[in-house]
Amino acid sequence: MTKYFTILPFLIYCSSAFAQDYTQFVNPFIGTSNYGATHPGAVLPAGMASVSPFNVAYKKGDGNVFEKDSEWHSRTYVHENNFLTGYSHVNLSGVGCPDLGSILLMPTTGKLELDPEKYGSTYRLEQASPGYYSNHLTKYNIKTEVSATMRTGISRYTFPAGESHILLNLGLGLTNETGAALKIVSHTEIEGYKLIGTFCYNPEDVRPVYFVAKFSRPADKFGAWKKMPEYTAEAAWTTYNNIYKPYNGYSYEMAGENIGTYFSFQTREGEAIEVKIGISYVSIANARENLEKEQPAFSFDQTAAKAKSVWNSLLKRIEVQGGTDDEKTIFYTALYHILLHPNIFQDVNGDYPLMESSGIGKTNGNRYTVFSLWDTYRNLHPFLSLVYPELQSDMINSMLSMYKESGWLPKWELLGMETNVMVGDPATPVLVDSWLRGIKDFDIDQAYEAMKKAAITTDGNKLRPGIEKYSTLGYIPEGAYDNLWGTVSTTLEYNISDWNLAQLARELGKNDDYKYFNKRALSYRNYFDKFSGMLRPRMSDGSWLTPFDPKAGANFEPVVGFVEGNAWQYRFYVPHDINGMIKLVGGSKKFVNELQRCFDEGNYDMANEPDITYPFLFNYVKGEEWRSQLKVRELIGKHYSNTPSGIPGNDDTGTLSAWLVYSMLGIYPHCPGDMSYALVSPVFDKVTIHLNQKYYPGERLVIQTEKNKPGDVIIEKVKLNGAPYNGYFIDHQNLINGSELLFKLKGH
Amino acid sequence: MTKYFTILPFLIYCSSAFAQDYTQFVNPFIGTSNYGATHPGAVLPAGMASVSPFNVAYKKGDGNVFEKDSEWHSRTYVHENNFLTGYSHVNLSGVGCPDLGSILLMPTTGKLELDPEKYGSTYRLEQASPGYYSNHLTKYNIKTEVSATMRTGISRYTFPAGESHILLNLGLGLTNETGAALKIVSHTEIEGYKLIGTFCYNPEDVRPVYFVAKFSRPADKFGAWKKMPEYTAEAAWTTYNNIYKPYNGYSYEMAGENIGTYFSFQTREGEAIEVKIGISYVSIANARENLEKEQPAFSFDQTAAKAKSVWNSLLKRIEVQGGTDDEKTIFYTALYHILLHPNIFQDVNGDYPLMESSGIGKTNGNRYTVFSLWDTYRNLHPFLSLVYPELQSDMINSMLSMYKESGWLPKWELLGMETNVMVGDPATPVLVDSWLRGIKDFDIDQAYEAMKKAAITTDGNKLRPGIEKYSTLGYIPEGAYDNLWGTVSTTLEYNISDWNLAQLARELGKNDDYKYFNKRALSYRNYFDKFSGMLRPRMSDGSWLTPFDPKAGANFEPVVGFVEGNAWQYRFYVPHDINGMIKLVGGSKKFVNELQRCFDEGNYDMANEPDITYPFLFNYVKGEEWRSQLKVRELIGKHYSNTPSGIPGNDDTGTLSAWLVYSMLGIYPHCPGDMSYALVSPVFDKVTIHLNQKYYPGERLVIQTEKNKPGDVIIEKVKLNGAPYNGYFIDHQNLINGSELLFKLKGH
CATH class of the missing domain: 3.30.2080.10 (GH92 mannosidase domain)
Structure with a gap:
């Protein structure tokens, strides 16, 4: 299994110096195959938010074996798969029914592409430990790292030089529930909600999950997007027919089923951009407050260190x-x-x-x-x-x-x-x-x-x-x-x-x-x-x-x-x-x-x-x-x-x-x-x-x-x-x- | 043209007593055929809101000749058609491109049906005069009447005895733009917005129109609804597959492309329920304020009389x-x-x-x-x-x-x-x-x-x-x-x-x-x-x-x-x-x-x-x-x-x-x-x-x-x-x- 790396060797080497570090003995990849339905993403103990690599869409890439819509599928991540279409910010671990796996953040480079089937990437150099996950997107030469607090996630994307993008996708996800709304608040902030539910295909159980996303750097350009329906008679006059339509600079409310945003940046070689996302099941205002209280600054390393420490405090019981x-x-x-x-x-x-x-x-x-x-x-x-x-x-x-x-x-x-x-x-x-x-x-x-x-x-x-x-x-x-x-x-x-x-x-x-x-x-x-x-x-x-x-x-x-x-x-x-x-x-x-x-x-x-x-x-x-x-x-x-x-x-x-x-x-x-x-x-x-x-x-x-x-x-x-x-x-x-x-x- | 009635005979009879009434000489049906693209609905001079019968969806009923999606079609209403799927609350008059024709309100009776192709009805006894339109839905035996103020519409539906419903549809409409969001605020109120635009198939021009709807009587039951996508592999477990799904009693935010609400009432024979809808292009709060200022009470007759009076004050120029x-x-x-x-x-x-x-x-x-x-x-x-x-x-x-x-x-x-x-x-x-x-x-x-x-x-x-x-x-x-x-x-x-x-x-x-x-x-x-x-x-x-x-x-x-x-x-x-x-x-x-x-x-x-x-x-x-x-x-x-x-x-x-x-x-x-x-x-x-x-x-x-x-x-x-x-x-x-x-x- 060539793409499977843990950070164990390094941690074991250091374990004498940090005898109390039990996180070294956690391998978050366990359970990510064989229908275990766990995910290797970053999460705190009893964390409301989590940031999981999402690799279950499309039979693509270096062999995506499992595809979420082709079976009863309850996993945001499957270890056999290798085509990443983003990081989901609300996730369930080890459940038997599809739900959540939503609010997907994905970095890309080059020409702006809004279709996840096209902007997805294979990856290598996976690492995971409690409160931390990282990989390297082979298509874009981007290093991605994620961590989490109780109600927020943080992502750090290290870009090559050139045109870079960070896409927020509210359409793709594990949940079978559709529908979302969002608003680009500024060049550094997005708010919105995504409907989740129909757990175990139960149509009755539906609610919104609210979010606020903040970027560590103002976007040079931004916009919303939406996949347009298929027009037939009107196809002759319709620019965006059954494809993803960009709404460049759009900052009104956007609602629909397959919607999202793009934030574009001209990046220097090795420039890191951080995105933190606060979650709430109550309101957008609360999602913003959660984010401000739990991650007042942008500090990926501190957040990840804190997550590790919180885990250790429980594991050492x-x-x-x-x-x-x-x-x-x-x-x-x-x-x-x-x-x-x-x-x-x-x-x-x-x-x-x-x-x-x-x-x-x-x-x-x-x-x-x-x-x-x-x-x-x-x-x-x-x-x-x-x-x-x-x-x-x-x-x-x-x-x-x-x-x-x-x-x-x-x-x-x-x-x-x-x-x-x-x-x-x-x-x-x-x-x-x-x-x-x-x-x-x-x-x-x-x-x-x-x-x-x-x-x-x-x-x-x-x-x-x-x-x-x-x-x-x-x-x-x-x-x-x-x-x-x-x-x-x-x-x-x-x-x-x-x-x-x-x-x-x-x-x-x-x-x-x-x-x-x-x-x-x-x-x-x-x-x-x-x-x-x-x-x-x-x-x-x-x-x-x-x-x-x-x-x-x-x-x-x-x-x-x-x-x-x-x-x-x-x-x-x-x-x-x-x-x-x-x-x-x-x-x-x-x-x-x-x-x-x-x-x-x-x-x-x-x-x-x-x-x-x-x-x-x-x-x-x-x-x-x-x-x-x-x-x-x-x-x-x-x-x-x-x-x-x-x-x-x-x-x-x-x-x-x-x-x-x-x-x-x-x-x-x-x-x-x-x-x-x-x-x-x-x-x-x-x-x-x-x-x-x-x-x-x-x-x-x-x-x-x-x-x-x-x-x-x-x-x-x-x-x-x-x-x-x-x-x-x-x-x-x-x-x-x-x-x-x-x-x-x-x-x- | 058997279904074409104006209220002229009555008004002419009265004209000696109301010599100043020039609204008697307005026939809002003029222009509703021959691609005139006017509508016979209720509207004030320079009215922001208007309430137009919407009869251009589906080739159905007693012969819907024109269908909005089968051609370049800019009309909310065509006189040749006869299958009503609701009353739209934002409308353009006499334009050559499709847009608006959105926020559709429709009364029905009997078993709750959420698919407009099924709940639509033929109608007869059409009447229209400035600020007033009425017909009789043959399928349901409902008399419908609508009127308007500058920024609001009002509808009065007179129901037979039994189970009655008022459906708000944010999916169906003339605009080619998709997406809407709503929230059922109480048993008497709904708020939300609908994206409109892509006028003349121009993809750039998109914005939301906000609304607040209030009912004159609390609903006995209510819910949201949404048309679900088509599932294939998951169809076996999916209750609502490519059909309209009810969200009974749902009162969180709802967003999507084909969404709406139903408000259900046990009605007495001849019971009239009024629904007023305020519109704003700025915010939901403003839509509510517009509604409260322009229609503080429920008074269909007063609103219609006021509309007539406003029209007359301009026509008599x-x-x-x-x-x-x-x-x-x-x-x-x-x-x-x-x-x-x-x-x-x-x-x-x-x-x-x-x-x-x-x-x-x-x-x-x-x-x-x-x-x-x-x-x-x-x-x-x-x-x-x-x-x-x-x-x-x-x-x-x-x-x-x-x-x-x-x-x-x-x-x-x-x-x-x-x-x-x-x-x-x-x-x-x-x-x-x-x-x-x-x-x-x-x-x-x-x-x-x-x-x-x-x-x-x-x-x-x-x-x-x-x-x-x-x-x-x-x-x-x-x-x-x-x-x-x-x-x-x-x-x-x-x-x-x-x-x-x-x-x-x-x-x-x-x-x-x-x-x-x-x-x-x-x-x-x-x-x-x-x-x-x-x-x-x-x-x-x-x-x-x-x-x-x-x-x-x-x-x-x-x-x-x-x-x-x-x-x-x-x-x-x-x-x-x-x-x-x-x-x-x-x-x-x-x-x-x-x-x-x-x-x-x-x-x-x-x-x-x-x-x-x-x-x-x-x-x-x-x-x-x-x-x-x-x-x-x-x-x-x-x-x-x-x-x-x-x-x-x-x-x-x-x-x-x-x-x-x-x-x-x-x-x-x-x-x-x-x-x-x-x-x-x-x-x-x-x-x-x-x-x-x-x-x-x-x-x-x-x-x-x-x-x-x-x-x-x-x-x-x-x-x-x-x-x-x-x-x-x-x-x-x-x-x-x-x-x-x-x-x-x-x-x-």
Whole structure:
């Protein structure tokens, strides 16, 4: 892969002088192939703005393999591609649906060309590190560098001598939503907005993202442009027919679908021009204020240094010793990916768009957005609760504000819009799990009210379609509801949410609720089909869906009863009742055999969430825990690597990365809301997690690992604070008290 | 023509009670066929906003014959058509190029339909009078009525019971410019802008027109909409593919090319909903202020009554007696069409867009726009100077402001943009003619400076391309200039401008200038080809263009050397030197013969401007004046009528109407800048023109006409203030002193 350069060699060389620099172990190219859907652009932790190279338009250049409009495509950047058409300033990381990837800035030279298919360029000499990305545009001999603050991006383009241009394109982008407006304010400033949305092709969710762009040097010439429609009868008189039309010197409002601006400069050899762009989801005025507050001057180097420093301050929360450079890199890069979403939504003045409303809210704290909860409730939020509880607290409070504003907790919240993507009621396990772990600085009564509303409302329940039959029949029958995706999967999700709510009810002394929800949490058993040993869709009359193929539905193929998976992949997804499941399937031995079959027969999918807790479930059967230890290590080796394809599939806003980080630490929260972690073999010799003492009594959690020889992965024994520790689960309370966990590993 | 109803019968019945109501004699349907390009919508004199039925989209309905995109089409309304897709709120009247015809409001009922091709409706029961238009939508059983103030429109839709909608469409329109943005402000208000321009397919001239729309009743539901692009690979997941997508309840900014809003209402039978729309070319805030100041309440009837009253106050400036109702109607309708353009450009607060700049100016007076000067300098401005000198004064001052703002006088100014349509330097005769007629309340020194700049600047002369060769050679040779349209025509135009400038120079005592320009004004003679008797294009070396066909170029066919005409149509276009031309062609008899041939052999075109003074030129030859009298009356009868096709062709912002009004009065300003009118036979028994005594000493001009028998058209004798008057020309001074002109007509 000749065009793939990281700045690792240099950084490693310097690492002795900067021992605290963990950004050296982040490779932002990981996940940019194999549908990981991450991008290598510049972004801060939880950054609202980001600056990503955009190379997914047109099958052109030195082989653009993937083209955004030729498939279901959710990536602003694909490592295999090599035709850059600009830098997008709002981007999602690791999501499965196209959106954002908009507000594209692109430098060019020579004759002004407005068609991105023509002005795009191949590139080489890519470099990326947290808060920084750079390449060299081969067509123009321009060095491009980008960095970011929380709500702004900055680009530095180093031009050759001659006629140079910087194009802002509001037409091209990843989002399927069309339409934009802009105004050239002066020779150094542009303002406007671009409509984004239709996430997952959902036509309802649309809003504008506002921006203000400022240039470090006044343009010698500027203008707007727009692609004109195709004229037929009038073609004879129409100068710009189905092509890009320049509006030279135009400084009124411009609106349309394929519009942009050009700023032209006569540049000296090696002259650098910087462009900073402020973003807001509230207004142009706020975008300008964000820009003025976060980047009052033009100082690319300072901005990039600040970004690196901010990253380091979060990454160093976990210090590792031992392991190879590649292991450290996949670990810290996963940590990096975890910290991208949910991200900040409010402007520097505290303004943010209210949930599901066109109103504007104001907050003194942090308002988060981009909650891909069907993914993240499983491990990412439990991870944040452990390592970054202050972030998780703000996220919880953001979720509760969404409830206050819209009447419902979020499911897949994107920029203040409930996209209703995926199924279940995943906010509940996030809230409960956080509370139980020790994050209690939110209004638990209101949280309970919000969760219970979703759990019991039968009329117009926006979060839990099918709740009526679910409550009365104990399962959701096939065919009873239009537009209800995956009766079995949805029921399983409701079960774990109910189980979580029950745990909290017990904590809060709401015993009736506890009993009710705890019982309802086991209703999945109604789907258990003794004949197949599977959870099998049922009809309203209680009969089984027939025919039934437990393998049908793998690889995201649609299948009746299940959501992004087949019966195998959902077979054991009752993490709150694995012991019950063991009985159902016929005992421990049968359970172990079937779980092993799941892996052996290719029914386990590392690239999607429903089954990602399965590798840890062998821990439930005494004497079989080695299977979890082996399997997890095998999956890490097979699916994760320090390469662009080093994430098994869509990162799902960090969920697959959270799986990796936990697995490498040797602890995994196998069931959200259950304070028990499954133990597997840690990868590193020593890991120190610096705990946030506002939430946890301990200063740090240390995980030490001793091996007899390199390659040992089987747990021989475990010690907690020097004392032998029995069992392969450990409770959260044991990790947050300043404990030291020691693993002694042996060969297989 | 079954769908053609005027409200004349009712008004005539009432006319004895309202003797002063001249609006009864205006038929706004005149000119809506035969490419007249007028519209029957509601508009005030010089109104910035107007509300016109828009029926030129789609070949549909009960036979839409003309379709805007299938030809060069400059009409918002064509009488032959019958498929209404809304009411446009900015419109041009009688222009030859497509523009404006935008901001379309349309009522519908039943299931919400957003595609104008589907929601359009046929209609019947059309009524139109100054400031009022109404019809009945057959598809929906909705009565629609519209009226206007200077900068706003109002619509009243009377709905049947049920689900009703009012759609605002910013995509459909006559302009070829695309792009719009809007925001639904509340359940009763929308704001936004639409880009307009590319007038005459000139891509450079583009700007936004801003609007605010307010509804008399809150919508029960509202939303935005947009036509989505065509998806191919993604079509499988895309709900709205190449169709109109509703954004229900959307109230953020919306931008795009084919966008709009719907406001839905549950209506009672016969419920009327009013919508008023304010327009501004400066800002949305100004559009709102215009609306609040001009229509503070919802009162359709009051607004319509006010509009009628304003029209009457101007129309009654000329009172006629005698003549048939049809004659009165074509006369007052022509007066109505004269008064539409130039129109007001400034907002109620005095703001207006500076000429050729994105800046905003402020005026205490009236700033006019839409100067189609190649057309209007010939007769419309001289007419305004005589009958409405206060309007002409404001127009002159507007033209001078344009010079101050942009450095050049206007040629074809549209909404602050110099479109450079047509040729010559027509501002000069307008300024000079006005000054000589007695309009002197403008800065004559600055005007002189501006005119002389155009007349003598050789480098970068924006108004007079070819000026260098014109000045040195005495003519513009073929092939010497790229993009110079019509060497002979352009020279002729420069000649008359030079002659005008010379007249003013003499007035101002600038004798050198007088001599120079007076001489240069005769340089057309260099084109006189003795062999053909024609003005013939020449090459740089002095040789004639060969081959040369004096008939080539009729009917707007392109031809070398001439602009929208052939050599015949330009043969006598030296109105300032007809006596010179008589000599050139070989004397009076030859001149009369050739002029008569021009008519007899079909070389005269009543539908375009170059030759419209020809019918009056027989007056130059003693004893042949009867030919002018007969010819003018014949042309009126042949080309003008009280029918939609009652204007010979494109009204050219009132120029063909001004020809009619003058011709019916019996006086015609045969040469702008020459204070002499040619006399022909008046149509009416008595005409009283109430003069503006701020400009003219006389209270009124009375033109009486006596006939021996109906049908007499030959002037037997003329009396001025009771004394016999000799000759067939009369000087302006004789008309503005309170004179009475008496014509005695006889049979032929």
